[in-house]
Amino acid sequence: MKKPDEHDSHDQSHEHTHDKDMCRRYLGSLSDYVDGTLGDELCEELEAHISVCENCRVVVDTLGKTVTLYHQLPSPELPDAVKSRLYTVLDLTAYVPESRTGSEEDGQ
Numbered sequence: 001m002k003k004p005d006e007h008d009s010h011d012q013s014h015e016h017t018h019d020k021d022m023c024r025r026y027l028g029s030l031s032d033y034v035d036g037t038l039g040d041e042l043c044e045e046l047e048a049h050i051s052v053c054e055n056c057r058v059v060v061d062t063l064g065k066t067v068t069l070y071h072q073l074p075s076p077e078l079p080d081a082v083k084s085r086l087y088t089v090l091d092l093t094a095y096v097p098e099s100r101t102g103s104e105e106d107g108q
């Protein structure tokens with residue numbers, strides 16, 4: 001009975017401080033990259049670096065998601081029904097600790 005995948009061992013002795021200057025340089029272009037305004041050459045350079053650099057990959061991933069979200073959600077507002085419901089729940093939680101209001105509009 002062994003775990004099939006024991007991959008997660010903290011091995012601090014293996015620290016590779018590879019090209020941190022490079023990272024720093026690319027990091028400045030990352031926002032341009034996710035915006036799609038970076039030149040083709042730089043894009044390829046960046047992608048090549050990202051494919052071997054987890055740090056930068058995480059940054060791009062985060063930025064990319066943020067940008068994608070902005071593009072996909074032009075109006076990040078909740079539907080009124082959801083919002084009022086949320087407000088109700090919050091109000092009840094804040095003012096009625098026992099959640100006993102006598103009304104049955106909870107709907108669970």
Ligand SMILES: [Zn+2]
Pocket residue numbers: 022023024026049053054055056057
């Ligand atoms: Zn990097």
